[in-house]
Amino acid sequence: MKQNRIIATVLLVIIAFWAYLTTQLPETTMIGEPGPKFVPAVLLGIMAILSVSLYFTKDLQKAEETEIEADEIEKEIEPQEELPMSGALKLFGIFFVGIILVYLVGFTIGLIVSLSAMLWMIGWKLFPRAILFSTTVTLAIYFLFSWALKIPLPNGSLF
């Protein structure tokens, strides 16, 4: 019961914010055409209804959930073991820092740092295993893209 309520509330906040942005859009200059606001407005309306209905929907019980046939991809992963969300978010966080580093100091350094850190976090020895492996992977990909495919990878905006 509680989970759906929280999700629905978050969604409604997003919808409200997006709706505010929608009101800021200009009108159309063409006859007949409903303009840039129309489609977002309709979608937000439908989403608001769905969110409210989600708010009043009971959370599915685990047992109930597995009973129901024909489910999505996530199905088989779930029953194994519940992985802590905090761990996942930490990993996402390191990856995000890596992406920011890629933007600031370039593709190679950014990825080597973040990949090594992630490997270290999951129990690899930082040196030499994690660093060596991430360096090899990063350099191989870097070489493949910049040299062979001539795709200019980010070099870092600080330089």
Next chain:
Amino acid sequence: MLEYFSQGLVIALQWENILFMFIGTILGLVFASIPGLTFSTALILMIPVTFGLDPVPAISVLLGVFAGGMSGGSISAILLGIPGTPSAAATVIDGYEMAKKGEAGRALGMAVYASVFGGIFSLLVLMLVAPQLAKVALKFGPAEIFALVIFGLSTIVSLSGTSLNKGLLAGMFGLLLTTVGLDPVMGLQRFTFGQSWLMIGIGIMPVMIGMFALPEIIETFQRAKNNKGVSKEPTDKQVVKASFPTLKEMKSTFFLMIKSSAIGTGLGAIPGTGGPIASFLAYDQAKRHNPKCGKGVIEGVGAPEAANNGVTGGAMIPLLTLGIPGDSATAIMLGAFLIHGLAPGPLLFQNYGDLVYAIFISILIIYIMVLVIQFFGIRLFVRVLDFPKVNLMIVILAMTVVGSFAINLNFGDVLIMFFAGLLGYLMKRYGFPITPLILALVLGYTIESNFRKALVYSDGSLDIFVQSPVSLVFLILALIMLLAPLIKPILEKRVKADKA
């Protein structure tokens, strides 16, 4: 016609042509099967190559990439649960399920069979009725395309799994994301906060890479952490055998294959629709065919693969007969025609009949190559599952960054990829299905732009959507799909009541 055929055969069978078809097919397969890379990148890389080639090899290499790419997208979709191309997004659903059951070889076999089936089916259509089909495709204006795509969107209902409410929410959010960027009619910025990287909009590729790959990678890492750095592998070394569908399976799926290939060919022929839509519509058909779809059955793999390969031949129809490319792949092919002074269009068949037939024969040879390469390749591909999963996932993680950047050479796409991955993780966690969002993202732009353009035609009158019989039929079908989950329980109750 027979004369053209024999002349075409001579051109198509030149060793140079065969060589470039082979290179193209391999490139398409490789690029499409590596998550993060897509065969569109391969096509762009091939543009300078086509400058220096004769027309037929130039087209052949591109066709090879196109067909190889369409069929190669299924490889990583099945093995890793990450679609290699947007057109393979529907293949993930059952393909990955099968791989988890240890039937990766069987799924890959089915994907290859279906790909070649769809490709050759569409080639036959292209050869036999291209001009007629092109005339039909011309009748698809904004109103008709809008209705068709709405029908495609209505399959969200069957993709939603346990909670229709959550599925619809995911779908609507996907549609909402497509409104970011330039307004499709006015060309003004919407929800971009003045950021130039958001002007391209929220692209399907970065979102798909993020949503499918990141949660999978993070989860593997977490499992590995619990096992001190070693991901727990299925110890019972599943002997993954590459196996083609049996004759019995081929028989039982025959009509589904025909239907799916026809959906692919038809949508390929209508400019502005294309692979991803076709594969989801075909998946919906598979669900009707076998209600176990979603739990890992060959129908769920075969239908989308037949459909997205059907698109290859279908997309050639408006290209060759009208000179109009239906998507980015055929746009690049149009370029290859033009730089050789061949203008595709109504006159191509008259003036260059031999070349046209050479292209037809080349498509056939390419599909035979796809079949052979993939047949032997499967044994190699499934070996991917033997690698330590953490190592594999690190490579893929690095590829997600490069891949999302390389699409538009835009760093913003990397950010979009990341946030899509985070959102995908949360959605999975809280039971929101991902596929409706992906489907909506594919369709959103087409829906809005065609809806609004249709209203420009009609001066704002909604009659335009019901006056055209084509549009009316698709809208009614969509309505039935949407209302089915509401009506079904009522009907079932009635039946039960009758019985009682």
Next chain:
Amino acid sequence: MKKSKFMIIVLTVLLAITMLAGCSSTPAEQPTEPTEPTETPFPEKSMDLTILFGAGGAADVIGRKLADGAAKELGEPIVANVRTGGGGAVGYQHVLGQKADGYNLVWNSTSICVTYHQGNMPADQDYSAFRGVAKITEEASAIAVKADAPWANLEEFVEYAKANPGKVTVANSGVGSFNHLTAAAIEDALGVEFKHIPLDSKESVTALLGGRVDAMVNMAFDAIPQVQAGEMRALGIVGTQRIDAMPDVPTMKEQGYDVDLLMWRGIAVPKDTPDEIVLKLQDAFLTSANSDEFKEFAKKYSLTVAPTTGAEFDAYMAEQDEMIAKLMDKIGLKKQ
């Protein structure tokens, strides 16, 4: 060991792709005699040419061909990179965000004026944020109707349009597109009023062939195959001269209407790029543009090769910008 085996396979795959790509990208075959290093050594590394529109499209293919020729002159490769989005805005802003050292070029076009006035560029980044290296090509558009349309020529079409103001549907390539501006200019010259249908250039062709619009204003290039096949009839060319592929179609001027609007393309760099570098680039690109090979190539896309120097290009851009601003104001799209 598992891991080493895995690495070997990864490296083999990478190597295979590398080799395949190696034979694909032909970066400037051997440079014709190295340019005499007199003043500043430029270029010392490969240059990046931003292409603003879709891969495989006319802008992309022509730009690559031109860059190939110029790279041969300069002795370093010019890598064409497609940066689409925002009607060109994304690519323009990317180039302006790079160093003004001559290594970042843009395959510029009329779109700089349109996208600026449409409000998709920051207020201080209009055409004058760039410096012209060379203007290269010009492209004409045409107004066409279906072959079985009741109007045999422009005269009859104008007559009908005058009798039915706001009724004649004309497909253009989207709101604010070059063809929309052209259609607006045609309205002015003809003294008529159209109903503009904003499609894209390919949709315009299908819409006209499918009978959903009365006429289209499109790049001549998109009309040619249909006109040659007898599916469409071109009523007039909006440009200074007739087009080889449709020699029977008169220009608007010939028919007594004063409208000529050309889509131009050229090479530009951020405005602070030093003179000597711009001059070097200019020479290379002009040589490339004047080569028979490039001219032959441009002909296939029905482009007129009309090269001018960077200084002339700057003046031309200023003049065009003023005209485009006026047209955009007329159709109510001018935001800045």
